[in-house]
Every structure is written in structure tokens, then in C-alpha cells.
Amino acid sequence: MKSFHRWIGLVVTLLVSACTAPMVGQPANGMYSELAAKQGVANAQAGVRQVPAKTLPVPSVEVSSQVQGLIAGPYNPFFGSIPQTSGEWKTLINQRAKAAAAAIPAMKAKFNVSIEQTRIGGVNAYILTPATIGPNNRNRLLMHIHGGGYVFSPGEAGLAEAILMASMGGYKVVSVDYRMPPDHPYPAAMDDAMAVWKELIKTNDPRKMAVFGTSTGGAMVLALIHRAKAEKVALPAAIGPGTPWSDIARIGDTYETNEWVDNVLVTWDGWLGKAALLYANGRDLKDPQISPIYGDMSGFPPTILTSGTRDLFLSNTVRTHRKLRRAGVVSDLNVYEGMSHAQYIYSADAPETREAFTDIARFFDHFLGK
Amino acid sequence: MKSFHRWIGLVVTLLVSACTAPMVGQPANGMYSELAAKQGVANAQAGVRQVPAKTLPVPSVEVSSQVQGLIAGPYNPFFGSIPQTSGEWKTLINQRAKAAAAAIPAMKAKFNVSIEQTRIGGVNAYILTPATIGPNNRNRLLMHIHGGGYVFSPGEAGLAEAILMASMGGYKVVSVDYRMPPDHPYPAAMDDAMAVWKELIKTNDPRKMAVFGTSTGGAMVLALIHRAKAEKVALPAAIGPGTPWSDIARIGDTYETNEWVDNVLVTWDGWLGKAALLYANGRDLKDPQISPIYGDMSGFPPTILTSGTRDLFLSNTVRTHRKLRRAGVVSDLNVYEGMSHAQYIYSADAPETREAFTDIARFFDHFLGK
Structure with a gap:
């Protein structure tokens, strides 16, 4: 015993x-x-950093109640569920698109923006007209490229950001409904964005135009400039790539530091990285058309960038900012306290949303011809 | 059994x-x-965020080998050793000052900057003159306020940043050796900075002057503007508060997200928070002279801010940026990939150091009268 x-x-x-x-x-x-x-x-020796598990409170000082709500939100519930087949991708894409599109009529009414579906350069697109167009903006036009990891937000589901910009900025906006995987990997999305751009500048002065978009939309804005430069097509007078997916691979410091911190994207290793591979379709992830951070940014138009301290793409954003500066491009960086990926477009009522879109609109106003 | x-x-x-x-x-x-x-x-419910332990690699893409070395560095070995008495503080302060001051002669020689010790407005100060003053800078003068948590870097130990700025920017610089705790808590440091500023503008045109500093120095730059506004003293034409300690309390998202990630400050709960209390000496930590984020920033001069993605003070920096923007002040935010607190001033040889100081110098050049 x-x-x-x-x-x-x-x-x-x-x-x-x-x-x-x-x-x-x-x-x-x-x-x-x-x-x-x-x-x-x-951490007494040089090398990797060892960080313990932590519990992060919701920041509350100088953060609106709406944004506090976004920061406190649970993880996006499907961050780590990776569709295994084309059919599974489509089910998830359609399910999310249905929910997002259902919110559009109320948003349209709330922000007093009319929407007309059309085709431009053979591509499905939407023309958004706000009730009030800014006095400087009568001859100006913005082109919008929606986000969604190159797979989500087809059709009207991609219009929320365009509505906010049309209304808060007082601009007419054309939003591009580009083709996406699983059926249409690269270069379909870029071909569509480029086709719309080329068509629009036939009847609009590119010096009175800007192109904007968030996340994947932000990366496509940057890739569009690379491609327009290469094809010697006229550039817009300014661009607004919000938290751009400029490095599509898991390269960049905040893919690590903000993994499990960002409640929107959460991690590259879930659906996000798989969407990257689906889109690239075997192409080198460092191709500047796939990861625009790797392209030469000299000659880019003035660029306004937006991110948050918890954004998985904060490094994508600040690397883009520095690369633009190093190339001598005017570039304005804005980082919001506590925000995860793209949360400046997720609350129609947050003062920070109005602040972000007002800043972008003012930046465009400064650089666009009248 | x-x-x-x-x-x-x-x-x-x-x-x-x-x-x-x-x-x-x-x-x-x-x-x-x-x-x-x-x-x-x-993280399936709204509320605090639960983050697991992680191992962070050293970012390597578009980060110089010098900055990779800084990022890979071990924690500052004394981050969590809190002096318990005035005597213990002085021992630590003197030990660090001796090491920092010992590096100054070589730096002075390397960057070809002459240094003259003097007294201005009754305060010990240093006049730094670079071998080459920029052609636009002959009638301009910068005032430098060093960092060090309100306790470290007295005397020559506080001059490294001023040397970098004088040399890389081609400016004459006056660096203020303000009084510090444990012997001299608030308001001694601010009284000294203010005394030097008032004395300098007797013989120099404030429209041809800028004030800059990092960390505590950055907070003091902001507090100096609050105080000059209140006392109706002329303001400089621009300021460069680098990663300013604008909220001296543990308030702000990256005090949490970058705790144990930043290898320079590591955490607020070590010597840093104790230095804050030592300096405030019982004063409300939300007093705008102690935490300048809480002051009214309208009428501030154009402001350039610098931080890094791992900086414990990234939130201090971006909150300052947004507060300035909301007050209608021109403000330029720069965030470096992978950098912890103030690492843009810690490597004399890193291209990022030259980039940061060149950006600040250009910003000043844009806003200062000739």
C-alpha cells in the first residue's frame, strides 16, 4: 500500500x-x-518571439459604440471551414451572397442612392447615383471594385461599400461585378475590371476619376494600375485601396501578430488561403498581378490607404504605403484603433465609417480635376 | 482498495x-x-478576444537586415525589473546613461555633427550642427526632446536621435536636457522644455522652426503645443512626435495586442507603468499635460507620426493621428513593417532609419518658412 x-x-x-x-x-x-x-x-535570446496566450479586452476610449460592437463580435463563424469542392464553394458563396444582397434595398433607401444595373465593356456593372452629388463632383466618376477574397460578393452583394461612398462622398460610382472562382480564376477578374476601366475612360476624363475598393478590391485597384501602366492605358487621378490584399501569400508581420486577433479574417490558413490558391490557379503568388506589392509602384496616382490595429492585413497596408512612398508617390495612411479587417465599411451607422469615407472623398476631391 | x-x-x-x-x-x-x-x-460569443500562445517569426520581406536584427533581438533585459527606491532608479538610470553616452562620440564622428553644450532659458541643452546644412535650412532651427520614459537618457545619453536628424535632415538642432524623476517629477520636464522653447523663439522665427522627439519626447512635443496654446506662446510651423506616449496609462488597443510582442517596451506593467506614476506624481493620468491625447488638438501645427506594426505605442500613435485629423490638422502617419517601439531610431545603419528621418525632414521642409 x-x-x-x-x-x-x-x-x-x-x-x-x-x-x-x-x-x-x-x-x-x-x-x-x-x-x-x-x-x-x-525571449532572452535573439530569434523568433514567444508570445503567451492572452485575453484582449474591447478598447473603449475614443471608439464608438458601433465599432466597439464590431470589435467585440465573435469570429466570422466560417473562417476555418474550407470548402473542398467547387460545389461546396458555390453553396457557401451563394448563401453569403443571398444574405448580403438582402440588406441592399434597406441600405439603398437609408442612404438615398439609386442603383441601375447595366453592362460596361461586356461586364455586369452597377451605376450608383446619390441624391446629392457634391458641387465639385458633377463631372467626376468613381469606379468601385468590391472585396470578398476573390470568391465572395457577386452581384448586388458587392454594393454596400459603393453605396457608402456614393452617399457620404457625394460621387457617382460605377461598381464592377467581375467574374470569380471557382468557375473563373485569374485573370478573369482583372480582365473584367480592366474592360470596365477602358470603356469608362472612352466617355469620361480619367483625370476626373478615381478607383477604390477594399481588401481584394484594394488589391485589384493596385493590380489595375500595374496593368494600365503596362498597357499604356490612362491612369485615374487618385486611388483608394482600403486594406489591400497586396501580398496574397502568408507573407507580412500581421499575418502572424494579428492571427486569432482579427475577428473578420481570423487567419490566412482557413478559407482565405484556399481562396488565394483558387484564384491564382497555379500562377506564382509573387506575380504583381496576383500580389501587387511586388510590382513597381513608380508613377502610381496619389493613394489613400485605410486599416486597423487588429487587421490581419495591416502589414499588407503599411507595406503598400511604404513601397509607394519609396517610389515617390503621394500616399496617405489611416489606421483605426481596434479595428479588424475592413471594419470601417461594416457599420453603416458608426461615426468612424463616415470619417473613413469622408477622408477618402476629400483625398479624391484634392487630386481629381473638376 | x-x-x-x-x-x-x-x-x-x-x-x-x-x-x-x-x-x-x-x-x-x-x-x-x-x-x-x-x-x-x-471566440464564438461576443466579448473579449481569446488569443492562443504563438511563436512569431522575424519578417524578412522588404525589411532590411539591420531591422531584421532589431526585430529578432531579445527582450530589453530590464523590462520587468522595477526599481523599488529612488536609489535603485538612479542606479539603473546612471548605468543605462553611461552606456548610451559612451556611444555618442563615435556617432558624432560617423555622422559628422558637432555638439556644443550650453544653457538655454536656464536649462541644460545641446546645440547640434551638421557638417552640411540643407540649402533651405540656413535660417531654420529644430528643437529636439529626447525619449526614455521620463526617467532615462539624461545629458549626452539623449542625443542619438538629434544626431540622426541633424545629419540626415541637414538641420541645426537644439536638444533639451530636461529634468526628470525620481528627483524631478511633473511639471519639471515640461517647465524645462517650455523654457527652452520660449527662449529660442526670442531670437528665432517660430515659423521657421519645428519640434520633434520620440516616445516620451513625442508626448512632450504634443504637451508643449497644448501648453503653448494655453499660454498664447507662438507655435512651431510643424512637429514630429514619433510614436508618442500620448496616453500614459494602459489605455489603447496595442498595449494589449502588442504586449509581449514588442521587444523594446514589452509591457506597460514593468518599469514603464511605474515610471508613468513616478512622473505624474499623483496627478490625474488623463491630464492633457500628462497624457496629451486628452487635450484639444485644434490649431495644432502639421504633424508627422512614426510607428511600427509591433509597437506597444501603435495605438498611442494612431489615436493621435485620428484625433489630429478630426481636429482638422494636417497629419501624416507612417508605420514600419515589424518594428517594435521606436526601432526606427535604433539602428544608425538601417535604410529604414534614413527613410524615417528623411520623411520627417521633408515634411518639415514643406511646412517651415525659409
Whole structure:
């Protein structure tokens, strides 16, 4: 019985040790807490950084209640469910598109924007006209490229951001409903965006035009400029790539630091990375048409960028900003407290949404001819 | 014996459960991995964010080898050792100052900057003159306020940033050696900075002057503008508060998200927070002279801000940027890939250091009278 007790004692001790092994009994090295001591030891040598598990509160100072609600939100529930077949992708895409499109009529009414479906350069597109066009904007036109990881938000589902911009900026907007995977991988989306751009500048002065979009839309804005430069097509007077997916691979610091922190994209390793591969369709992920960060940005139009401190694409955004600056391009970076990916477009009522779109509209106003 | 076995079995089961409770055997809910499934469950409800422990690689794309070295560096070894007495603070302060000051002669020689110690408005100060003053800069003067958490970098130890700016920007610079805790808490530092500013503008045109500094220096630049506005003293034509400690309390998203990620400051809970309390000396931490984010920023001069994606003060920086924008102030935000706190001033040889100081110098050149 005594030896059995000793044996059980050992088992219990080992299990307890296994549970508490990463903890130290008392702060060591004069550190103020056990965690600090443990972290100090784990990061005492040069190399990778070891970060402990944490619980992040919702920032509340100078963050509107609407944005606090977005920050506090649960993870996007399908972040880690990866469709395995074309059919599974389509089911997910259609399900999300239906929900997003259902919200459009109310948004249209709320923001007093009329929407006309049309075809431009052979591509399905929407013309958005706000009730009030800004006095400087009568001869101006914006082109919008929606986001959604190159797979989501077809048709009217992609129009929310365009409605916000038309209304808050007082601009007429053309939104491009480009083709997407699984049926249409690269270059279909870029071919469509380019076809609309080329058609629009036949009857509109590109010096009075800007192109904008968020996430995948932001990357496509940048890729469009690369392609227009290469094809010697006229460039817009300004661009607004919001939190652009400029490096489609998992390359960039905040893919790591903001993994599991961003509640919109959550991680590259879920549906997002699979969508990247689906879109690239075997093409090199460092091709500047796929990851526009790798292209030469000299000669780009003035560029306004928007992101958040929890954005998985914060590095995509700041790398783009620095690369533009290094190329001598006027570029304006805006980062919102606590926001995850693209949350500046997700609340129609947040003051920060109006602030972001007003900033973009003013930037365009500054650089677009009248 | 049987009941004893059952009892032990229960204990072992409970211990094993305690160890493995957060894990799941197989990916659940169609998630791509066990971690994703676990994270999905932990973040399925609105509220705080649960983030697992991680290992962060050193970002390598478009980050210079010098900055990669800074990012890979171990934690600042004394981040969590909190001096308990005035004497302990002085020992740490003097030890660090000695090391920092020892590096100044070589830096001075390398960057060809002459340094003259003097007194201005009764305050110890240094006049830095580069070998080459920019052609637009002959009648211009910059005032520098060093960083160091309101406790570190007295005397020559605070001059590294001023040397970089004088040399890379081609400006004459006056650096303020303000009084600090433990002997001199608030308002001594601000009194000194203000005394130097008032004295300098007796013989220099403030429209041809800018004020800059990093971290605590950045906060003091902002507080100086608040105070000059209140005292109706002339303002400089531009300011460059780099990653300013604009909220001295642990308020702001990246105090949380970048805790244990930033290898320079590491956490607010170590020496940093104690230095804050030492400086404030019982004053409300939301007093705009202590935490300048809480002051009215209307009428501020054009402002250039610099930070990094791993900076504990990224939120301090972006909150300042947005608050300035909301007040209608021209403000330019720059965020460097992978950098922790103030690392853009820590490598004399990194291309990013030259880039940051060149950007600040150009910003000043744009707004300062000749």
C-alpha cells in the first residue's frame, strides 16, 4: 500500500507538473510577476518571439459604440471551414451572397442612392447615383471594385461599400461585378475590371476619376494600375485601396501578430488561403498581378490607404504605403484603433465609417480635376 | 482498495481533464485544424478576444537586415525589473546613461555633427550642427526632446536621435536636457522644455522652426503645443512626435495586442507603468499635460507620426493621428513593417532609419518658412 501510495503520488506529481510546467513558482531575475519572468526567459535570446496566450479586452476610449460592437463580435463563424469542392464553394458563396444582397434595398433607401444595373465593356456593372452629388463632383466618376477574397460578393452583394461612398462622398460610382472562382480564376477578374476601366475612360476624363475598393478590391485597384501602366492605358487621378490584399501569400508581420486577433479574417490558413490558391490557379503568388506589392509602384496616382490595429492585413497596408512612398508617390495612411479587417465599411451607422469615407472623398476631391 | 482505486481514478481523470480541457481530439465544426476548432469555440460569443500562445517569426520581406536584427533581438533585459527606491532608479538610470553616452562620440564622428553644450532659458541643452546644412535650412532651427520614459537618457545619453536628424535632415538642432524623476517629477520636464522653447523663439522665427522627439519626447512635443496654446506662446510651423506616449496609462488597443510582442517596451506593467506614476506624481493620468491625447488638438501645427506594426505605442500613435485629423490638422502617419517601439531610431545603419528621418525632414521642409 505504501509503495502504491508513492506510485500514485508520483503520477499525480507528474500530472500536476505537466499542467503547470510553463509556470514558475516565484518571479525570477527580479521580475515583477511570474509571467514576466517566464516571458523574459523565453525571449532572452535573439530569434523568433514567444508570445503567451492572452485575453484582449474591447478598447473603449475614443471608439464608438458601433465599432466597439464590431470589435467585440465573435469570429466570422466560417473562417476555418474550407470548402473542398467547387460545389461546396458555390453553396457557401451563394448563401453569403443571398444574405448580403438582402440588406441592399434597406441600405439603398437609408442612404438615398439609386442603383441601375447595366453592362460596361461586356461586364455586369452597377451605376450608383446619390441624391446629392457634391458641387465639385458633377463631372467626376468613381469606379468601385468590391472585396470578398476573390470568391465572395457577386452581384448586388458587392454594393454596400459603393453605396457608402456614393452617399457620404457625394460621387457617382460605377461598381464592377467581375467574374470569380471557382468557375473563373485569374485573370478573369482583372480582365473584367480592366474592360470596365477602358470603356469608362472612352466617355469620361480619367483625370476626373478615381478607383477604390477594399481588401481584394484594394488589391485589384493596385493590380489595375500595374496593368494600365503596362498597357499604356490612362491612369485615374487618385486611388483608394482600403486594406489591400497586396501580398496574397502568408507573407507580412500581421499575418502572424494579428492571427486569432482579427475577428473578420481570423487567419490566412482557413478559407482565405484556399481562396488565394483558387484564384491564382497555379500562377506564382509573387506575380504583381496576383500580389501587387511586388510590382513597381513608380508613377502610381496619389493613394489613400485605410486599416486597423487588429487587421490581419495591416502589414499588407503599411507595406503598400511604404513601397509607394519609396517610389515617390503621394500616399496617405489611416489606421483605426481596434479595428479588424475592413471594419470601417461594416457599420453603416458608426461615426468612424463616415470619417473613413469622408477622408477618402476629400483625398479624391484634392487630386481629381473638376 | 476498490473505492480507493475509484477515488484515485477520479483524481487522475480530473487532472487529465484540467490539462486537456481546452484541446479537442479532432477538428470540430468542419474546421481545418484542432487549433482552429478550439479558437472557434473560444471566440464564438461576443466579448473579449481569446488569443492562443504563438511563436512569431522575424519578417524578412522588404525589411532590411539591420531591422531584421532589431526585430529578432531579445527582450530589453530590464523590462520587468522595477526599481523599488529612488536609489535603485538612479542606479539603473546612471548605468543605462553611461552606456548610451559612451556611444555618442563615435556617432558624432560617423555622422559628422558637432555638439556644443550650453544653457538655454536656464536649462541644460545641446546645440547640434551638421557638417552640411540643407540649402533651405540656413535660417531654420529644430528643437529636439529626447525619449526614455521620463526617467532615462539624461545629458549626452539623449542625443542619438538629434544626431540622426541633424545629419540626415541637414538641420541645426537644439536638444533639451530636461529634468526628470525620481528627483524631478511633473511639471519639471515640461517647465524645462517650455523654457527652452520660449527662449529660442526670442531670437528665432517660430515659423521657421519645428519640434520633434520620440516616445516620451513625442508626448512632450504634443504637451508643449497644448501648453503653448494655453499660454498664447507662438507655435512651431510643424512637429514630429514619433510614436508618442500620448496616453500614459494602459489605455489603447496595442498595449494589449502588442504586449509581449514588442521587444523594446514589452509591457506597460514593468518599469514603464511605474515610471508613468513616478512622473505624474499623483496627478490625474488623463491630464492633457500628462497624457496629451486628452487635450484639444485644434490649431495644432502639421504633424508627422512614426510607428511600427509591433509597437506597444501603435495605438498611442494612431489615436493621435485620428484625433489630429478630426481636429482638422494636417497629419501624416507612417508605420514600419515589424518594428517594435521606436526601432526606427535604433539602428544608425538601417535604410529604414534614413527613410524615417528623411520623411520627417521633408515634411518639415514643406511646412517651415525659409
